[in-house]
Amino acid sequence: MDERILVVDDEKDICEILGFNLSNEGYRVDTATSAEEALRKLTPEHALILLDVMMGGMSGYKMAEKLRHDGNRIPIIFLTAKDTENDMLTGFSVGGDDYIPKPFSIKEVVARVKAVLKRSAGQSAGPGQREGRLVFGDVTIDFDTKEVIIGPHAIPLTRTEFDILTTLASNPARVFSREDLIDRIWKDAPFVTERTVDVHITRLRKKLGAKASLISSRPGYGYRFNYTEE
Template structure:
């Protein structure tokens, strides 16, 4: 299964369901919204890519993209426009708004899937190359370069696995990672690791980061996430 989450925003419910079905068959986790207004109420930062229809209701796909690109939290999320409008001016408008690709209707599902894969490959590589030197939440600071964690300017002694779990969760605030996700990302080279290993490391990590331990939230039946509320 893929780790990528995709949000499809289109006022054609049937098209949303078709895209959802086929993308889930490719291993993606997919949610849908039938308007920009509905989509903007969702946790946009938890998605790795957005498929936006241009011609929607009061808030068009272009307008929604403009809103997202002006917000630092969502500005780096890749956007692919899917639309019946295929004039040169519309295409230029889409790319000027920061779109990563532009697909005209009617389209083949194979084309959509291929373009999604290409955008995710490119943006994943860019994000890796631009990895932050520090991750900061209030007085909790992860120094990525020196592999150190401090709270209120006092260094916290973490094991390598605890550091990697904290980095993964804090870098992806609000995103829920299952035990399988965490095992695949952090224990990828180990031949056999029990799910219980994750729970033990999470428990130790919560204790070590003190007041921020409550930010590592358990979603029963799903996994763990770092919440800042």
């Protein structure tokens, strides 16, 4: 493997530890100790960012928000000492692909990096690999642009949100348990919990706005795509 990773953390020791261990896994690693430095160092060659949340100056959330606003879809894994549901919601809402609380194990970081990169490369099986579109009335799911189009408006989704939506929409008669979704969407990530699924569903519904009811929950069972032709 030869993917290039940018590690951003204001603690130099963490940068060095992650850099050393990821290099041993075969990755090319660059480090930065601030978001401002990271933005200067970031290049199109980078395949993923490991991004600390709490830093002096620009926070990790603000950096991610800026990248997404500028149209940069590079996968981002947040590293943070904060581990509440609201913090996870914030991380995913600004375009994060994963969220690792501190203190973390190196094995966990490596596993999550591999899983996110694999999803990013489109190697994992799933409905998002197919070309074309799914159309439900005035809602279109575009596999090429990875967007959901509601009427005239295109809504960009994170990679994980898009995978969840296409999994549900491609099987509208089926109720997916949280475990089912973890097996499909996070197949190679060993540390994902059912709460993570709920957080992503919450963010996805918020982005769908008036069409949030397309994703319905079955208490005790899971989630399904809920569309009825008018």
